[in-house]
Amino acid sequence: MIRFEAVTKAYADASPAVDDLTLEAPTGAITVLVGPSGCGKTTTLRMVNRMIEPTSGRITIDGVDTASMDPARLRRGIGYVIQHGGLFPHQTVERNIATVPLLLGWDRAKALSRARELIELVGLPAALGRRYPAALSGGQQQRVGVARALAADPPVMLMDEPFSAVDPVVRDQLQEEFLRLQSHLGKTILFVTHDIDEAIKLGDQVAVLRVGGRLAQLAPPAQLLAHPADDFVAGFVGRDRGYRALGFVAATLPVRPERTVALGSTVGAGEGWVLVVDDGRPLGWLDTARHPGPVDRSSLALGGTLASAGGSLRAALDAALSSPSGRGVVVDDEGRVVGTATPSDVIAAIEAQRAESAAGGGAP
Amino acid sequence: MIASVWSWLTDPANWRGAGGISSRLGEHLGYSAVVILIAAAIAIPLGLWSGHSGRGRWLISAANAARAVPTIGLLFATSLWLGPHVTGDLAFTVPSILVLVLLAIPPILAGAYAGVEAVDPAVRDAARGMGLTGPQVLRKVEVPLALPLLVSGLRSAVLQVVATATIAAYVGLGGLGRYLIDGLASGRYAVMAGGAVLVSGLALVADLVMAALQRLAASPGLLPPGRRKRRSDRPDAGPDPPHGTTVDVPAGQDREGSRTHRR
Numbered sequence: 001m002i003r004f005e006a007v008t009k010a011y012a013d014a015s016p017a018v019d020d021l022t023l024e025a026p027t028g029a030i031t032v033l034v035g036p037s038g039c040g041k042t043t044t045l046r047m048v049n050r051m052i053e054p055t056s057g058r059i060t061i062d063g064v065d066t067a068s069m070d071p072a073r074l075r076r077g078i079g080y081v082i083q084h085g086g087l088f089p090h091q092t093v094e095r096n097i098a099t100v101p102l103l104l105g106w107d108r109a110k111a112l113s114r115a116r117e118l119i120e121l122v123g124l125p126a127a128l129g130r131r132y133p134a135a136l137s138g139g140q141q142q143r144v145g146v147a148r149a150l151a152a153d154p155p156v157m158l159m160d161e162p163f164s165a166v167d168p169v170v171r172d173q174l175q176e177e178f179l180r181l182q183s184h185l186g187k188t189i190l191f192v193t194h195d196i197d198e199a200i201k202l203g204d205q206v207a208v209l210r211v212g213g214r215l216a217q218l219a220p221p222a223q224l225l226a227h228p229a230d231d232f233v234a235g236f237v238g239r240d241r242g243y244r245a246l247g248f249v250a251a252t253l254p255v256r257p258e259r260t261v262a263l264g265s266t267v268g269a270g271e272g273w274v275l276v277v278d279d280g281r282p283l284g285w286l287d288t289a290r291h292p293g294p295v296d297r298s299s300l301a302l303g304g305t306l307a308s309a310g311g312s313l314r315a316a317l318d319a320a321l322s323s324p325s326g327r328g329v330v331v332d333d334e335g336r337v338v339g340t341a342t343p344s345d346v347i348a349a350i351e352a353q354r355a356e357s358a359a360g361g362g363a364p
Numbered sequence: 365m366i367a368s369v370w371s372w373l374t375d376p377a378n379w380r381g382a383g384g385i386s387s388r389l390g391e392h393l394g395y396s397a398v399v400i401l402i403a404a405a406i407a408i409p410l411g412l413w414s415g416h417s418g419r420g421r422w423l424i425s426a427a428n429a430a431r432a433v434p435t436i437g438l439l440f441a442t443s444l445w446l447g448p449h450v451t452g453d454l455a456f457t458v459p460s461i462l463v464l465v466l467l468a469i470p471p472i473l474a475g476a477y478a479g480v481e482a483v484d485p486a487v488r489d490a491a492r493g494m495g496l497t498g499p500q501v502l503r504k505v506e507v508p509l510a511l512p513l514l515v516s517g518l519r520s521a522v523l524q525v526v527a528t529a530t531i532a533a534y535v536g537l538g539g540l541g542r543y544l545i546d547g548l549a550s551g552r553y554a555v556m557a558g559g560a561v562l563v564s565g566l567a568l569v570a571d572l573v574m575a576a577l578q579r580l581a582a583s584p585g586l587l588p589p590g591r592r593k594r595r596s597d598r599p600d601a602g603p604d605p606p607h608g609t610t611v612d613v614p615a616g617q618d619r620e621g622s623r624t625h626r627r
Contacts, residue, residue: 090508
């Protein structure tokens with residue numbers, strides 16, 4: 001557990017960067033610090049490994065005051081990942097990853113074999129170990145950065161916008177794998193980002209900071225979206241927070257049965273939109289008014305999203321809204337069609353869920 | 365004219381003896397080596413320290429400004445000033461060495477400083493954040509990354525010193541400068557031209573050696589992509605062809621290995 005106790009960082013001629021911050025990052029969970037530029041989130045992070053010394057207050061890791069430790073030794077016990085990777089360009093990927101183990105005095109062969117293990121753990125091909133960082137793509141460099149931070153298996157990780165310098169598709173992928181990794185490793189992670197979507201996706205709890213380094217709200221993502229503490233937090237979490245909050249609500253939908261047809265079967269012009277499947281898995285919708293006769297793959301309308309039966313209301317609503325037929329396709333865990341739901345079905349489910357939580361006294 | 369220069373250069377008799385070309389070349393190289401060693405011993409630590417700590421930047425500006433002082437004038441001034449205080453051969457050697465060291469310091473200092481200063485702040489931050497101490501950051505990260513620029517500073521110092529060491533002859537010392545001074549004094553222009561050819565040739569060879577050193581000094585990870593054996597445009601490629609592996613990786617590993625031994 002990382003604990004901030006009334007921590008302040010002030011610079012001589014300016015307003016404080018971090019002001020009287022008290023915060024707990026629980027063991028084994030991801031705590032995300034999020035806020036606009038100048039809110040002191042990076043300063044907060046860097047005070048944990050004493051890259052920046054606090055002006056007053058105390059920071060403890062598992063009860064030990066960090067100020068009582070030698071900075072270099074403290075840092076060797078904390079994984080550190082930064083925005084641009086910060087890989088050493090003159091060393092191979094393997095050697096980069098082995099940095100902290102070698103500093104800790106591990107035997108060279110053991111450190112390098114640990115490095116090779118981590119290359120696979122973060123999903124990189126083993127052959128990359130002998131390359132230099134300049135030969136890697138941005139996303140690969142970030143993976144190496146994460147591997148390097150994990151090398152000596154530190155219980156605590158500090159991550160400063162690790163995924164913000166890569167393109168959105170790669171970022172999504174890195175976030176998914178980061179969550180998968182964390183589910184195995186259970187590190188205590190403090191994660192800084194300016195992107196509220198990333199905060200909500202990754203955080204077990206999210207700390208929203210306002211300019212001047214004051215804590216505006218500390219809450220799990222669902223609560224942050226549903227009940228922002230004040231106008232600043234409401235504004236920061238964004239305009240479509242109502243929609244995004246649905247991502248944390250499990251869908252209990254009345255699914256309608258849907259008639260499906262296979263490729264090659266014949267449909268009449270008057271049947272409206274029909275769902276074409278292959279072995280139960282949806283291929284796409286067919287507009288029978290435009291393509292009557294035998295069902296052909298090239299006349300399918302593609303692009304609708306799918307909702308899974310046990311998924312969130314957000315996915316269900318998105319499937320309903322993106323479907324060309326106006327009926328969102330719901331699939332089971334194997335990807336087979338269970339039925340469909342219309343936008344009004346989903347809205348009805350949302351309202352029902354709301355009424356239920358109001359009756360249960362869960363929400364104010 | 366060319367024929368007489370050629371015949372002077374190729375006459376074996378001119379290469380032998382105390383005043384022969386071989387011993388003059390030796391003297392010239394000797395002076396240059398001593399000068400570069402002294403200058404490097406002063407300028408490399410200073411430049412590294414300044415780049416690492418961000419302090420003492422005025423030193424680099426001052427050294428650069430000092431380059432404007434004419435070397436010959438400085439040589440005569442120091443000879444006159446030191447002459448009464450030093451006896452024997454040293455009265456001539458010390459001023460020459462001193463002046464050449466002053467000439468060699470600015471490029472070495474600038475190279476060492478610029479090399480460290482140009483290290484990506486994110487790399488330095490990551491190094492500190494992982495728990496490297498200040499001296500470890502310098503030794504394991506900043507110096508290896510600064511090497512190409514540092515060696516390039518040394519290279520221009522070597523070129524300047526080899527070319528300028530001819531002035532030692534003005535104050536009565538040896539080296540290839542003797543041929544220029546003596547040839548001029550005695551009107552033997554073939555000797556003068558021959559001496560000039562020798563100095564240029566020596567400077568060129570020294571520069572080539574330094575260029576080779578510069579390539580060896582840089583980690584393969586620092587070479588521009590075109591000169592790296594492996595292409596950066598196929599980062600997802602699977603196992604490497606045996607060629608790439610045997611050419612590139614062992615070289616990097618050897619250096620890594622020897623570094624560990626020294627530690």
